[in-house]
Amino acid sequence: MKEICIVEFTSNLGLKEPQTGKEPGVNRLPDWLWKHNLHKSINPKNIIRVDPPKYSNIKDPETNILNADSLVTYSREQAYLINNLLSANKFPFVLGGDCSILLGVAMALKQKGNYGLFYLDGHTDFMDISLSETGGVGGMAASIVTGNGHEKLTNILNLSPYIKEENLWCIGNREYDDEYENEIRKSSATYISLQELRKQGIANCTKKFLSEIQNKNLDGFWLHIDVDVLNDEIMPCVDSRTPDGLTYDEFNELTSYLFQSQKLSGLEITILDPDLDKTGEYTKDFVNNLTSTFNKHFNN
Structure with a gap:
């Protein structure tokens, strides 16, 4: 049975400012989840936090990406930590942060072997910088970790691609727009x-x-959960709202299959913004659903 280690990556480096002079609030998500009993329910062996460099809303001239240099520095630190946990046969239960926290995780996975990525998200996050209005890595994370984009971010430590494109499964997008969806449709x-x-x-x-993970004999897979995959009525506290989304019944069914798999190497939770859930009611429901499904199936 693997020991669970909660890892807190308090990053908002991959998002634009919601309004001038105001940082995105997702960097406070780990504390917010702690307040709503996630840590207590998961009961990890230990809790580790790595804070990112300072946020800036200025795009890097070389890549046109927000916080590009800081993301490189931060991803290297994250990769070092996750690599150590995986080497010790621990299960990293990662709390973000925005979706850019995937970069460091994916680098660690590449250092360990050949992994799959189950990307559960209300968006594909498979977008070229040319389509991005914000320059935020949060909206391009799946694309970057599979080696698409500027090599400053796709090839940190010469590890490109961190995840092979054909080992990425992008599930739950409801941003139905041909120009947007074609990016991932034309990928492998x-x-x-x-x-x-x-x-x-x-x-x-x-x-x-x-069965694809099994047949390809991959070393394991990582689960990315962006809470905006959930129905907008039950999870409105996200930076990019879209109508519809998974109900908790659907979400719990889907995650329960993944939690039962011995090949699941770790997971991350991103994008829930405490600033947008003043009473904590949406967070409380999320924590209850996620932890009860996880505890019921993990390592059973």
Whole structure:
């Protein structure tokens, strides 16, 4: 049985300012989840925090990306920590932060072997910088970790690609726009939009993914959970709201299949912004659903 280690990556480096002079609030997510009993429910062996460099809203002239240099520095620190945890056969339960925390994680996975990535998100985050209005890595994370984009971020420590494109599964997008979706459609990743997921069925999709991990003999897979994959009515505290999304029944069914797999190497939770959940009601529901499903299945 793997020991669970909660890892707190308090980053907002991958997002634009919600308004001039105001930093995105997702960097306070680990403390917010602690306040709503996630740590107590998961009962980890230990808790480690790595804070990022200072946030800036100025784009890097070389890449046109926000906080590019800081992200490189931070990703290297994150990779070192995650690599050590995986080497010690621990299970990193990572609390973000925005989706850019995936870079350091994916680098560590590459250092350890050949891994799959189950990217559960209301967006594909598979976007070229030319399509990005914000320059935020949060909206390009899946694309960057599979080696697409400026090599300042895609090839840190000469590790590009951190995840092979064909080992990426992008699930739950509901940003239905051809120009946006075509980026991932023309890649060798597996793309299953929310519509398609419901059509194929959650059990079928996850089964297909898990058997692919097995058949390719991958070393394991990482689960990325962006809370904006959830229905906007049950999870409105995100930076980029879109109607529809998974219900908790759907979310719990999907994650329960993944939590049961021996190949699950770790997971991360991103994008819930405490500033947008004043009473904590949405966070409380999320913590209850996630932790009860996780505790029921993990290592059983």
